[in-house]
Amino acid sequence: MKRKHFGSILADKTVYILLSVSILGFILYPYLSIFIQSFQEQGIAFSAFIRQDAVLLQHSLFIAILTMVLTVFMSLTLAIFFVFLKSKWQKPLRLFLLVTMVSPPFVTSLAYITLFGRRGMITHDLLNLTFNPYGAHGIILMETLSFTSLNALVLIGMLHQLEPAVINSARSLGAKSDAVIRDMILPLLRPGVIVVALISFIRSLADFQTPTIIGGSYRVLASEGYFAVISAGDLHRAALINFTLCIPALLGFFLYIHYEHTMTTQHHGLSSDTNALPLPKKGWFFPVTCCLAVIFYGALLLQYGSILINAVTVKNMGQLTFSWQPLLDSRMYLDGTILRTVSYALVAGFVGSLISFLIIYYSQIRQSRWMNLIELIGTFPYILPGTFFGLGYLYAFSGQYFHLTNLSIIVIINVTFKQVAFATKAAKAAVAQVEPTYFKTVHDLGGTVLNEWHDVFFPMTRQGFALTFLNGFISTMTTIGSIIFLIRPGQKVMTIVMFDVVQRGEYQIASVIACLIILICLIMAGLVFGILGLKQRRWLHVSRS
Amino acid sequence: MFLEVKDLTKVYQQKNVLHQLSFGVETGEMLVVLGPSGCGKSTLLSCLNGFTQVTSGTVRLLGQEITKAMPEDRDITTVFQSYSLFPHMNVLQNLMYGLKFQKIGKKAAKAKAIKMLQLLQMTEYQTARIQDLSGGQQQRIALGRSLIVAPKLLLLDEPFSNLDEKLRLSMRLELRRLQKELGITMVFVTHDQQEAFAIADRILVMDAGKIQQIATGAELYNQPKNKFVLTFIGEANQLANTAYVRPECIDLRLDTNGQGQIIQKIFQGATINYQVKLPTQTFWITRLNRGAAFEVGDLVTLTYQVQQMEGK
Structure with missing residues (x-):
């Protein structure tokens, strides 16, 4: 009995210390390194940099503000369009939006060039136009198209959380569709709208891929930071650029925290189990949102359709014909890369989820204040631009104490710890569903901490764990920002290869890789949901018998 | 209307x-x-x-x-x-x-x-x-x-x-x-x-x-x-077919030769519920709490008027 307890206490303390050390070492230390070393390094001062490169800041703010406005408008339009739809229509349309979540972030730019570039299918082949797609307009358009899906999903999710009886009450009092939207839905979505506006603003500021691919001569801070490392090897300049990006990102984050809290607390009163009917398709909101939604979904169809066509066709005498050639050509770029990427994603997904769930175990179930602090440190990669995190790793792990940057393990560590931010949030939601008395019961019946984990914590949060793993897997499969500076030749992952070939103008190879990434993510999602569905059915069977 | x-x-x-x-x-x-x-x-x-x-x-x-x-x-x-x-x-x-x-x-x-x-x-x-x-x-x-x-x-x-x-x-x-x-x-x-x-x-x-x-x-x-209405609305002792009697409609009398015996007593405050076992069936009876109460084991006689539902 005593030996059992000793083993459990030892395991408990070891896990606690490992969690603390790993978060401090792989999240806090890189950020501290970049802060300390970049100010100690010789080079241009921060104030001088701001004066000298004010135009970069102006460009970045211009792009971010316009993208934010357009993205909010489009995502709100889509969310409003959904209130007119029955759930049988909502499901496939939501699923389509989800596809954009399982593709690399610069897929939109790839499609844009394929369709509207100088040799684009639409502008060149179909309309014989000479259209210059590069510049600020291209960046804004592509970022808007890329960010709208996620934002719309956030707002649609929020719509589903609105108390249906509130909408039904308004209708019962005589409010028609337009009045319900104007008086109920828009005011109640306001915190969500502010959150998605901030997310878009921060994402646009940090996005270096879109401006690099289609910015042309239009330079912004994020792309300049990327070129500073890749082309000039000027880490100091890259650090200053990332600092500049961090300021609005941090401001945005604090506003985000405030409004996210409002988002979760404004759901007021008791919830009912009734469903709100789709609103009658009357008034002016319906035709307007319907038209814009058709355009948006058309653009998405065009985007993914063009990538698919590009991946399985070749141009022969000006005609597109089906061919496996792009796939065969991509083999030389993907030699070993697919296996490596999937392995990284599997490890990062699983380990990242495990770390996050254990942090939440200590912070929520055991109510450890120190783990609350660890959890907060874990959210840093969520707040700050991905390239900043990658740059931090360069500073932290290429010095005289730790020299890990030429090992592939550093990439795995980076993608694993980068997702702790989101995974802890998901873990918190999953753990909140478990009645705390279960944990007490284990001890009451003579169990130990190990029994708590084995018999209650992990079995009861299994579904949340699986979904967190899936999210980690997909985010690793599609990530680029935090690892772009850490990848060595011969250790590349699929997104990096894709980014390279896009920059070289090999759009067909890029399309093949984009399709493969999407396919792998969808297969994994299918597997996870399939297993979850099976398990659920077994539970149902058990509960029925 | x-x-x-x-x-x-x-x-x-x-x-x-x-x-x-x-x-x-x-x-x-x-x-x-x-x-x-x-x-x-x-x-x-x-x-x-x-x-x-x-x-x-x-x-x-x-x-x-x-x-x-x-x-x-x-x-x-x-x-x-x-x-x-x-x-x-x-x-x-x-x-x-x-x-x-x-x-x-x-x-x-x-x-x-x-x-x-x-x-x-x-x-x-x-x-x-x-x-x-x-x-x-x-x-x-x-x-x-x-x-x-x-x-x-x-x-x-x-x-x-x-x-x-x-x-x-x-x-x-x-x-x-x-x-x-x-x-x-x-x-x-x-x-x-x-x-x-x-x-x-x-x-x-x-x-x-x-x-x-x-x-x-x-x-x-x-x-x-x-x-359904009989059992959903209030309590009832169901007899054969459509016959029934409400617990408060039964009169209870102490009787050493009685065929019924109190097997359970539930104190409710204003009322007391008794469960009485007869050779053929068991009855629930509700009495106002007015001092003298019956005890478990007492032999009793029941008096009641059978009521009829319209249908089954």
Whole structure:
């Protein structure tokens, strides 16, 4: 009995210390390194940099503000369009939006060039136009198209959380569709709208891929930071650029925290189990949102359709014909890369989820204040631009104490710890569903901490764990920002290869890789949901018998 | 007839939730729909306010068919079980909301809302945030918001089920007072018999999507139409076929030669329940707590008059 307890206490303390050390070492230390070393390094001062490169800041703010406005408008339009739809229509349309979540972030730019570039299918082949797609307009358009899906999903999710009886009450009092939207839905979505506006603003500021691919001569801070490392090897300049990006990102984050809290607390009163009917398709909101939604979904169809066509066709005498050639050509770029990427994603997904769930175990179930602090440190990669995190790793792990940057393990560590931010949030939601008395019961019946984990914590949060793993897997499969500076030749992952070939103008190879990434993510999602569905059915069977 | 429901049927996923319901409600009447959970009473309410489309049958309000009318086009308002007050509006704004669809100016609407607050005895809460009100106050505002638009029919879906016992009792009185003062016709859904008895003019008892009986509370209790109504409304000792006897209708007498023996005694405060075993069956008997009580093991004789249900 005593030996059992000793083993459990030892395991408990070891896990606690490992969690603390790993978060401090792989999240806090890189950020501290970049802060300390970049100010100690010789080079241009921060104030001088701001004066000298004010135009970069102006460009970045211009792009971010316009993208934010357009993205909010489009995502709100889509969310409003959904209130007119029955759930049988909502499901496939939501699923389509989800596809954009399982593709690399610069897929939109790839499609844009394929369709509207100088040799684009639409502008060149179909309309014989000479259209210059590069510049600020291209960046804004592509970022808007890329960010709208996620934002719309956030707002649609929020719509589903609105108390249906509130909408039904308004209708019962005589409010028609337009009045319900104007008086109920828009005011109640306001915190969500502010959150998605901030997310878009921060994402646009940090996005270096879109401006690099289609910015042309239009330079912004994020792309300049990327070129500073890749082309000039000027880490100091890259650090200053990332600092500049961090300021609005941090401001945005604090506003985000405030409004996210409002988002979760404004759901007021008791919830009912009734469903709100789709609103009658009357008034002016319906035709307007319907038209814009058709355009948006058309653009998405065009985007993914063009990538698919590009991946399985070749141009022969000006005609597109089906061919496996792009796939065969991509083999030389993907030699070993697919296996490596999937392995990284599997490890990062699983380990990242495990770390996050254990942090939440200590912070929520055991109510450890120190783990609350660890959890907060874990959210840093969520707040700050991905390239900043990658740059931090360069500073932290290429010095005289730790020299890990030429090992592939550093990439795995980076993608694993980068997702702790989101995974802890998901873990918190999953753990909140478990009645705390279960944990007490284990001890009451003579169990130990190990029994708590084995018999209650992990079995009861299994579904949340699986979904967190899936999210980690997909985010690793599609990530680029935090690892772009850490990848060595011969250790590349699929997104990096894709980014390279896009920059070289090999759009067909890029399309093949984009399709493969999407396919792998969808297969994994299918597997996870399939297993979850099976398990659920077994539970149902058990509960029925 | 003020409200007339005829052959109302609702099929949901091949399951008959409501079976050809037909009933009417008179002007100014309070009809209470009573039944166990899942019997279809909330679905019935949802068919009346238009949030659920009926499969077949008709609903007429003042002779006008409204079966397919949109909820916002019906002269019916609903007080939902969840308070469903608008969280982004204060008390006065919540009360005034429905008036803007009646093209009533802001000034007049405000005056009406203040008058409603007086009626609800909540004048000091004009600018209060909904979040700062107690459960009972929120329910009163929800009621006022529906009443202020002077609907032809007011529907209430278990409005007091989330309130504590004491508050529920006072809200019943409050609702009855408001109904009498304003003369509004109401359909009130509940699963609580005491609530139904306390406020109803008539009670519609439902089970498995069918109407079991419509009658006043006293009629339901004294002349139940079938076994479901008998067992659902109050307690009963069932005898052969349609015969039964209520526990309080049995006289109990101490008798050393009696065939009955008390095997259980349950103290209830104002009353005491006894379980008496006879050679053929066991009876439950309710007696007022008036001092001298029987004890377990006492031999007794029972006297009662058999009552009959209409059907099985």
